[in-house]
Amino acid sequence: MNEQRQYITHVNLSGYKSIQNLECDFEDGLNIIIGDNGSGKSNFFEFLHFCFTGEVNRLYNFSAGVELNGKPGLIEWNNTLKVFEEGHELYGLPYTDVPNFPLRYEFVQFNMPHELSVLADELVINFDLNKSKIASGAIKPIAPLFATHFVRIVNRILRNTRSITDDLLLEQLNTAFNIDYATFKESVGAYTPVEDIRISNALRISKVSSDVVEIRNLLFEYKINGSWFSWNGLSDGTKRMIYLIGVLCGYNSADQSIAPKVVFIEEPEIGIHPHQLHLILNFLRERSKNQQIFISTHSPQVLDILNADELNKIIIAEITAKDGTKFRHLSEAEMNKAQLYFKDEGLLSEYWRFSDLQRTEKI
Incomplete structure (x- = not known):
């Protein structure tokens, strides 16, 4: 698999909390998952985190598939990790025998870890x-x-x-x-x-x-x-911003010479002044030129990082009692409406607030 540029292009997941049957395509660079609290954004990040780290003891009766780099290759889990490339199975092993997972990634939760990647203590x-x-x-x-x-x-x-x-x-x-x-x-x-x-x-x-x-x-x-x-x-x-920069630069890894290829970031807006949020979003945008970055948020202001031609990078998280968490991209009609508003007003966040795009069912 390509070690120079790794990114997730497709997932299909089932069997963890609100995620009963979730399938979605993703873009290289930025991907912004926006939805109400309780719509399953954190469940999605946690699910992939447990799969990537082999912590399947946290999962029960689950299945998962992840496609990297837009190739026919696929990584599948179901008590056994199977890795394919060009349609051929490279290996299928129990987790206890799995070699190093072929994706360098980081998961930045909304609460900073106890042991920080900075010299916070003497x-x-x-x-x-x-x-x-x-x-x-x-x-x-x-x-x-x-x-x-x-x-x-x-x-x-x-x-x-x-x-x-x-x-x-x-x-x-x-x-x-x-x-x-x-x-x-x-x-x-x-x-x-x-x-x-x-x-x-x-x-x-x-x-x-x-x-x-x-x-x-x-x-x-x-x-x-x-x-x-x-x-x-x-x-x-400020602490959260410094920590986030350290992680994306690769300093939360044992091998600090290599930055993670994929980074999952939960709610970067928490505890950050709107002006500082604008700065850190600019940093994430710059880093997304060389890394795939997933941002989960319920703040429409985060959407202002996108240009009018990048609406395909928005993923809406919704949840229903029947189907659990679902992700969807904007339809062509929704993109057209958003682009017209963007052209006149220039702020995607304002369009989001006054639109009917979010259809989360209260459960």
């Missing part, structure tokens, strides 16, 4: 100078994935010297960060209120024993309106 590292390596079990707390690179940097720096000052280590860490995470820093500066990021000046090295040194206060600081703040000093909306 990272404490003990280094054994005699053995020239990080002391076993001496990273406190367990490093979030974003911090593993800094552990490697510390390891490299201290392996080359038995004597290093706080200022020299701080300088070398900031230099490495500015080089290795340039895309992350640039994106945060362009799409959030944060003007700059640095390693805290509070970083300190102290001797634990003749052979072991301890590095404390390894964490980020964020510059806003000329002042530096810790993670806890940021607003919830």
Whole structure:
């Protein structure tokens, strides 16, 4: 399967919560799934997440099929994962024997995880100078994935010297960060209120024993309106934006050199000021040039990210007592009406609010 460009073109799913029989086509780049609360948007993301991670113990009497890259190949689940390409079965194995799933993806839920992909908390590292390596079990707390690179940097720096000052280590860490995470820093500066990021000046090295040194206060600081703040000093909306940028840049993965090909994002508008939402949506649009991005939302404002010729990227989530969750694209007639309104008014969100496109049945 194409490793350079991976995206989901079709799914058929059944057997999870409100998803009884859902089938839908998707576009490369952006896909915006809009619907009322309770229409099944999160169920859709969770269903695919459980399939992709092999957590089928959460599912019962289910079936699922996912087509990648618009090819005849299909990935099917039903207690066994089967992968096809060009109509030929590559493998069909129980989940316990499944090789690495052939799609690099991320699922960003509306609530941020406990262990963030940013250095939100102080990272404490003990280094054994005699053995020239990080002391076993001496990273406190367990490093979030974003911090593993800094552990490697510390390891490299201290392996080359038995004597290093706080200022020299701080300088070398900031230099490495500015080089290795340039895309992350640039994106945060362009799409959030944060003007700059640095390693805290509070970083300190102290001797634990003749052979072991301890590095404390390894964490980020964020510059806003000329002042530096810790993670806890940021607003919830700004934290969420920084986390989202980190995930899309690939820093929530063990292999931080490769960004995810497909990203599912739940309700990016939660906790974010409308102006900041506009910025983060612009970031998502830019990233969608190289990644497939699914956004679930109940906010019509999110639709304003689209141009008049991109209405095919809207998927309406609806639910009925009889059929459960269904996804549908706009009909040709609905697209024509929306384009006329778009031409006159310029805001798709306003058209959505006053249209009859949403037909969710209250159940």
